[in-house]
Amino acid sequence: NAGVTQTPKFQVLKTGQSMTLQCAQDMNHNSMYWYRQDPGMGLRLIYYSASEGTTDKGEVPNGYNVSRLNKREFSLRLESAAPSQTSVYFCASTEGGVTEAFFGQGTRLTVV
Amino acid sequence: EDQVTQSPEALRLQEGESSSLNCSYTVSGLRGLFWYRQDPGKGPEFLFTLYSAGEEKEKERLKATLTKKESFLHITAPKPEDSATYLCAVRIAGSARQLTFGSGTQLTVLP
Numbered sequence: 001n002a003g004v005t006q007t008p009k010f011q012v013l014k015t016g017q018s019m020t021l022q023c024a025q026d027m028n029h030n031s032m033y034w035y036r037q038d039p040g041m042g043l044r045l046i047y048y049s050a051s052e053g054t055t056d057k058g059e060v061p062n063g064y065n066v067s068r069l070n071k072r073e074f075s076l077r078l079e080s081a082a083p084s085q086t087s088v089y090f091c092a093s094t095e096g097g098v099t100e101a102f103f104g105q106g107t108r109l110t111v112v
Numbered sequence: 113e114d115q116v117t118q119s120p121e122a123l124r125l126q127e128g129e130s131s132s133l134n135c136s137y138t139v140s141g142l143r144g145l146f147w148y149r150q151d152p153g154k155g156p157e158f159l160f161t162l163y164s165a166g167e168e169k170e171k172e173r174l175k176a177t178l179t180k181k182e183s184f185l186h187i188t189a190p191k192p193e194d195s196a197t198y199l200c201a202v203r204i205a206g207s208a209r210q211l212t213f214g215s216g217t218q219l220t221v222l223p
Contacts, residue, residue: 004155033210042116042215043156043199058210090155100146101211103155 002026006091006104013081013111021076021107023091031094032074033058033101034066036087043090049074081111114139118200118214125221128189133198133217136182141205145183147176148199150216156199159185190221 045058
């Protein structure tokens with residue numbers, strides 16, 4: 001079982017460049033999430049999709065956009081990357097209700 | 113304001129030296145408390161879910177407990193392979209299923 005798959009694993013961008021982080025899950029989960037992880041800050045929610053066709057802002061949405069392409073896929077887009085967006089990004093999914101989240105392996109993004 | 117605080121930030125133990133990690137929370141309506149393990153360069157891996165005060169869960173050398181204000185992750189006779197960062201997260205009523213995380217405890221178990 002692949003679970004939650006993220007691509008790419010590593011990326012270096014120049015300030016102002018754009019890119020899309022891809023996430024796919026094969027567990028037929030309804031809800032998907034994007035988090036960022038910074039040293040000493042814990043995981044912070046950027047955007048989430050409670051179900052196919054819906055997306056909502058989390059704690060730190062500025063500078064990001066998302067697309068729930070279908071039930072399996074949830075992408076995160078940086079339109080104009082800034083050094084403050086240097087972080088490790090994690091995608092996660094849940095079946096629904098009060099259940100545990102399953103995480104991908106992360107994308108380490110550096111913006112120079 | 114909803115808060116999740118983990119302590120200590122870092123913990124070094126000798127192999128076999130039991131200890132506990134703490135996760136204290138102040139939230140308006142707990143709908144679940146989750147413990148995760150995270151290895152360097154990897155995503156968080158689910159360990160336990162606790163739903164109500166007094167609940168306990170066990171897995172190998174790990175035991176998680178929950179009160180109305182905090183959760184403990186007890187590690188009994190740890191081994192070097194238990195070295196990791198342990199994350200605590202809560203799901204809050206009306207939060208549309210997202211998790212609020214603490215900043216984690218980095219555990220190192222020395223042989």
